[in-house]
Amino acid sequence: MDLFFEQFPVVFKALNIGFLQTLKLFFVTLVGALPLGLLISFGSRSKVKIISAVFKVFIWIIRGTPLMIQLLIIYYFPGLVFNNPIWGGNEEGRFTASAVAFIINYACYFSEIYRGGIQSIPAGQDEAGLVLGMTRSQIFFKVKLLQMIKRIVPPISNEVLTLVKDTSLARIIALQEIIWAGQSFMKGSQGISGVIWPLFFTGVYYLICNGLLTLLFGKLEKKLEFFR
Amino acid sequence: MSLLTASHICKSFEKTEVLKDISFNLNESNVLSIIGSSGSGKTTLLRCLNFLEKADKGRILVNDKVIFDAEDESYLKPAVLRKNRLHFGLVFQSFNLFPQYTALKNVMLARMLQAKNDPDYKLHKKEINEAIEAEAVALLSQMGLKDRMMNYPHQLSGGQCQRVAIARALALKPDILCFDEPTSALDPELTGEVLKVIRELAEQKATMIIVTHEMAFARDVSDEVMFMDNGYVLEQGPSAEIFENPKEERTKQFLSRFISGNL
Numbered sequence: 001m002d003l004f005f006e007q008f009p010v011v012f013k014a015l016n017i018g019f020l021q022t023l024k025l026f027f028v029t030l031v032g033a034l035p036l037g038l039l040i041s042f043g044s045r046s047k048v049k050i051i052s053a054v055f056k057v058f059i060w061i062i063r064g065t066p067l068m069i070q071l072l073i074i075y076y077f078p079g080l081v082f083n084n085p086i087w088g089g090n091e092e093g094r095f096t097a098s099a100v101a102f103i104i105n106y107a108c109y110f111s112e113i114y115r116g117g118i119q120s121i122p123a124g125q126d127e128a129g130l131v132l133g134m135t136r137s138q139i140f141f142k143v144k145l146l147q148m149i150k151r152i153v154p155p156i157s158n159e160v161l162t163l164v165k166d167t168s169l170a171r172i173i174a175l176q177e178i179i180w181a182g183q184s185f186m187k188g189s190q191g192i193s194g195v196i197w198p199l200f201f202t203g204v205y206y207l208i209c210n211g212l213l214t215l216l217f218g219k220l221e222k223k224l225e226f227f228r
Numbered sequence: 229m230s231l232l233t234a235s236h237i238c239k240s241f242e243k244t245e246v247l248k249d250i251s252f253n254l255n256e257s258n259v260l261s262i263i264g265s266s267g268s269g270k271t272t273l274l275r276c277l278n279f280l281e282k283a284d285k286g287r288i289l290v291n292d293k294v295i296f297d298a299e300d301e302s303y304l305k306p307a308v309l310r311k312n313r314l315h316f317g318l319v320f321q322s323f324n325l326f327p328q329y330t331a332l333k334n335v336m337l338a339r340m341l342q343a344k345n346d347p348d349y350k351l352h353k354k355e356i357n358e359a360i361e362a363e364a365v366a367l368l369s370q371m372g373l374k375d376r377m378m379n380y381p382h383q384l385s386g387g388q389c390q391r392v393a394i395a396r397a398l399a400l401k402p403d404i405l406c407f408d409e410p411t412s413a414l415d416p417e418l419t420g421e422v423l424k425v426i427r428e429l430a431e432q433k434a435t436m437i438i439v440t441h442e443m444a445f446a447r448d449v450s451d452e453v454m455f456m457d458n459g460y461v462l463e464q465g466p467s468a469e470i471f472e473n474p475k476e477e478r479t480k481q482f483l484s485r486f487i488s489g490n491l
């Protein structure tokens with residue numbers, strides 16, 4: 001027990017540093033993927049058949065293959081195949097590569113959610129706007145956007161909770177996120193080795209984080225209950 | 229002089245011809261009812277007038293000015309369509325109110341968006357918005373909804389929703405207000421309140437085109453009646469004439485279904 005109390009501050013600090021990297025990847029992914037997903041959803045709904053087909057195939061590939069493979073390909077492909085390791089071998093490079101992989105992957109999932117949201121709005125809303133002389137963009141922003149947001153909050157919140165946990169996949173290219181930090185105490189780090197509890201303890205971070213997000217999304221859903 | 233002239237309107241969906249050479253005139257302050265069996269093309273005709281569908285052939289004139297000509301691409305530009313369709317208002321069978329806005333905001337929204345393009349909007353923002361709101365309040369009061377203005381559509385009955393939709397269309401001061409079966413989505417006990425406000429509009433000399441299955445109402449409120457059958461205007465004339473003395477066999481048949489019941 002004494003040993004645990006000796007180790008705890010060291011582990012706690014290391015896990016916090018790792019979790020910071022986890023959170024950074026989480027936020028960067030959201031900031032990039034939420035708008036990019038909207039662009040992709042427009043692309044996949046394009047009236048030009050070729051464009052929508054290209055987008056649909058891209059979405060199919062990204063959603064049909066494991067994120068872990070996408071991470072590995074994006075990180076290693078430039079270096080191994082083109083002899084041009086664009087990301088560099090340091091933590092910063094690994095973070096950028098992870099962020100790119102996560103943004104692309106999550107943008108595709110978001111785009112499908114957006115697409116469902118847009119399509120679920122009855123054509124009568126468009127028509128009512130048109131008859132009232134509104135432009136297409138006024139109809140989108142003033143009439144449909146909030147209705148769409150209301151419909152997509154539940155599926156987006158599911159995706160976001162999954163993203164919190166998925167960030168741990170970046171461990172595969174040795175990004176120093178929280179799982180990496182917890183694991184380091186098994187092999188040995190800062191004079192502590194062969195202990196596994198730090199790895200299990202990382203679960204607490206995910207639980208707290210997702211608990212807060214669940215509350216937040218619940219609040220948002222409540223806020224949007226004023227209309228149907 | 230007629231306010232509205234539609235000439236030789238044709239419309240097909242893929243291979244099906246839905247409107248086959250429709251022409252008619254409508255004088256200012258007159259009410260035209262369009263009757264006819266299901267699938268005869270009534271809705272499609274209203275949608276062509278409001279440019280929700282693009283007629284394949286034909287011209288539409290308001291006050292003798294061409295606002296649509298199927299042969300002339302320049303009438304199809306989005307900005308031109310948007311401007312010209314403001315001659316018309318359309319009230320839908322299913323209301324299509326904007327659910328996230330109160331009744332009042334539903335009525336104000338389009339006017340407020342329009343006002344933003346006024347050159348002096350920035351200078352007189354407050355006054356302009358207040359004027360729009362005052363007009364909207366007046367319209368809703370006229371619809372008997374003064375105490376319902378702050379309600380959202382889901383808090384209103386079908387009849388109330390439809391009256392908000394009518395106010396919303398009137399807010400843009402259309403030359404011609406079109407109704408597509410405005411009471412068909414309503415419970416029978418709610419149709420009366422909607423028909424009443426349409427009657428009042430007729431008394432105030434609004435120019436209207438009403439597609440309806442309410443024959444008694446059509447007979448009372450309209451100056452002109454048009455009977456559509458299978459994409460053609462089979463018969464058109466003064467209300468009394470069509471209802472009391474139809475010439476075409478199909479019109480007689482159609483009306484006889486209502487004589488015993490509604491009329």
Ligand SMILES: Nc1ncnc2c1ncn2[C@@H]1O[C@H](COP(=O)(O)OP(=O)(O)OP(=O)(O)O)[C@@H](O)[C@H]1O
Pocket residue numbers: 241244246264265266267268269270271272273
């Ligand atoms: N978008 C469309 N695509 C293909 N066919 C259509 C479309 N809209 C209408 N039609 C067809 O056109 C015909 C006329 O339809 P329309 O809705 O104008 O009839 P209506 O007179 O309004 O009938 P109702 O009294 O049932 O409302 C119908 O046969 C319908 O199936």
Ligand SMILES: [Mg+2]
Pocket residue numbers: 270271272408409
């Ligand atoms: Mg119809």
